[in-house]
Amino acid sequence: MRKVGVFGAAGVLVAVLIIAGVIMSGLKLPGFHNKGTLVVKLTDAPFDLSNLYVNITSLEVHQAEHGAEEGEWIPLEFVPAGTKWVYVDILSLQNVSRDLSVTDVPPGNYTRIRMDVSAAKANYTDGYMEDVTVPPGHLDVIVRFEIEVGFETVLLVDMTAHISQTNRLSPVLKATVVSGPP
Helix, strand or coil, rough: CCCHHHHHHHHHHHHHHHHHHHHHHCCCCCCCCCEEEEEEEEEEEECCCCEEEEEEEEEEEEECCCCEEEEEHHHHHEECCCCCCCCCHHHHHEEECCEEEEECCEEEEEEEEEEEEEEEEECCCCEEEEEEEEECCEEEEEEEEEEECCCCCEEEEEEEECCCCCCCEEEECEEEEEEEEC
């Protein structure tokens, strides 16, 4: 009877070591959550406008393929879930940020964020308001970050507004990884 107890304890110890080894190796098993979370925030630096309204109709991130620029665009969901577009006054985000998306995405290396903009309107300090265009209909933000399984990566996109004399919105966009995997 004593041998059965020793062999049983040894069996449990071996099973625990195997399970710990699989977890520590990062092996992705079917049925387990194999994604990390990406949070995208938006903020703004000051500018001589009263308001800059932007209608963002989609948000995507580009996942690079093995360090190369080729890869795929992965759509992100807006906050709150189910929202089809976001209409935001960019200038209301000075010294604060707004969550645009919290989405689980596959692990890997990412190289940029794209915001499709269907409309933009500038309200100047003198009360004059006009439509501005966003050629080619989207804003790309170059940023390199990594998503790891089980970790949350937070990106802060800072937009400094610039409107050309031909009414084109050509902002300076900078993204910073605020937090992420160690």
